[in-house]
Structures are given as C-alpha cells and as structure tokens.
Amino acid sequence: xxxxxxxxxxxxxxxxxxxxxxxxxxxxxxxxxxxxxxxxxxxxxxxxxxxxxxxxxxxxxxxxxxxxxxxxxxxxxxxxxxxxxxxxxxxxxxxxxxxxxxxxxxxxxxxxx
Numbered sequence: 001x002x003x004x005x006x007x008x009x010x011x012x013x014x015x016x017x018x019x020x021x022x023x024x025x026x027x028x029x030x031x032x033x034x035x036x037x038x039x040x041x042x043x044x045x046x047x048x049x050x051x052x053x054x055x056x057x058x059x060x061x062x063x064x065x066x067x068x069x070x071x072x073x074x075x076x077x078x079x080x081x082x083x084x085x086x087x088x089x090x091x092x093x094x095x096x097x098x099x100x101x102x103x104x105x106x107x108x109x110x111x112x113x
Contacts, residue, residue: 006073007034008047008060014078022046024060026073040076051091061088 005027012021023045025034042064049061060067064086066079080086 004055004072006037006050006052006058008050010046010048011044011081024073025048027082037073039074040069040078048087049091059091061091066091083088 007025007027009021009023009025023043024037024041024047026037027033044065045067046063047060048063049059051061053059056070056072057069058069058073060076061107064078064087065081067076068079069076081088
C-alpha cells in the first residue's frame with residue numbers, strides 16, 4: 001500500500017441526480033482515477049475522518065461509528081460506540097495500536113471487537 005491515497009465523502013443533497021458523493025475511495029494510480037472501496041463498508045457510508053496508523057492500519061470516522069482495516073483498506077470491521085451520538089468527526093491516536101480518543105472522548109476499541 002505504498003503511496004496510497006484515500007478520499008472520503010459524505011452525502012451532498014445538491015449533487016446531480018444519481019451522482020454518488022458519499023463513501024470511501026482509493027486512488028488507482030495506474031488507471032488515474034478514484035475507485036470505490038466497498039468490502040465491509042455500507043453503501044450509505046459518510047466518511048468524516050480518515051486516520052492512517054501505518055500502511056496497513058486505517059481508521060474511518062463515519063456517521064455511525066468507527067471502521068477499522070488491518071489490511072490497507074481491503075476489509076473492514078465496524079465498531080459501534082456507546083451512547084447516543086455515534087458520529088465520529090475526529091480520531092486521535094497516540095502511537096499505540098488503537099486510537100485513544102474520538103471527538104474529545106476516550107475510547108477503547110479492544111472491548112468492542
């Protein structure tokens with residue numbers, strides 16, 4: 001996954017009819033275009049934050065919690081967070097394996113695998 005570029009988007013109600021604005025996309029340098037990343041991600045995914053921990057570990061903050069990939073974005077695990085507010089706008093990692101904070105609140109993904 002050297003030099004990989006991920007781009008995320010949320011739903012945009014002003015987009016052209018039928019245009020896909022939400023989801024996660026990865027740059028395919030050979031084709032020169034963004035391609036959707038879909039394995040393990042919902043069709044209505046609204047990406048609000050992307051964190052790369054290393055070439056294989058990717059975290060996405062979305063409208064319904066955190067998604068984590070251990071294989072460079074090929075497969076994903078969804079982590080629903082406690083409480084009523086599940087949107088994730090930011091993720092803070094401290095050098096450990098998992099993020100320690102989302103939107104200013106402590107989290108522990110180890111308990112939710």
